Amino acid sequence: MQPRVTVRNAELIDQTFAYDTRELAMRTYVEQTWGKWNQDEAKIQIADDIRHKRLRIIELDGKPAGMMRIDEHSTHLDIDQLFLRPETQGLGIGTSLVQRVLARAEAKKLPVRLWVLRINPARALYERLGFVVFEETAASLHLQRCCNPSSEPIHTGVPLNSNDYKNIKGA
Numbered sequence: 001m002q003p004r005v006t007v008r009n010a011e012l013i014d015q016t017f018a019y020d021t022r023e024l025a026m027r028t029y030v031e032q033t034w035g036k037w038n039q040d041e042a043k044i045q046i047a048d049d050i051r052h053k054r055l056r057i058i059e060l061d062g063k064p065a066g067m068m069r070i071d072e073h074s075t076h077l078d079i080d081q082l083f084l085r086p087e088t089q090g091l092g093i094g095t096s097l098v099q100r101v102l103a104r105a106e107a108k109k110l111p112v113r114l115w116v117l118r119i120n121p122a123r124a125l126y127e128r129l130g131f132v133v134f135e136e137t138a139a140s141l142h143l144q145r146c147c148n149p150s151s152e153p154i155h156t157g158v159p160l161n162s163n164d165y166k167n168i169k170g171a
Helices: 012-034 039-051 093-108 122-128 164-171
Strands: 003-007 058-059 063-072 076-083 112-117 134-137 141-143
Touching: 003 012, 003 076, 003 093, 012 058, 012 063, 012 112, 058 076, 058 093, 058 141, 063 093, 076 093, 093 122, 122 141
Parallel strands: 076 112
Antiparallel strands: 003 058, 058 063, 063 076, 112 141, 134 141
8 A cells, every 4th residue: 555645734742753853854964064953943943833834744644754844935935844754765755745846836837946955865856856956055055946847947146045044054
């Protein structure tokens, strides 16, 4: 039987799970990139995302498997966070969720944007799904997939969101 993937709003009871998931998915890359992991800031951001109903819990057969945050803007959809627990990676869950976001963006005729740390292997998933780099920093790559994948990405010349770096860096 095919595993069932569902997504629900995060609740306060999910805070510890969300933090642990983020730490498992990102701590190594953050420390390799910036030298330290800021636990307090990560916990504050997760609590804020839950309080403002921005964070979603990804479930696999009814059990928490990861978390995600998708922000909708008038000009694009932003995959701000998509973190899966290590034991649920490689099962096609990330691909399926990104494809859902792409379908929503296509219906709205909007591009989808995200950013990844240069050393994060998740980059391969996004490139496989048609995302292209349109902006770079020393630590990260900003990727976009237009609603028509053959379109050229829009280069804004500025970070996608002023909070992009502090969302994970926490320094």
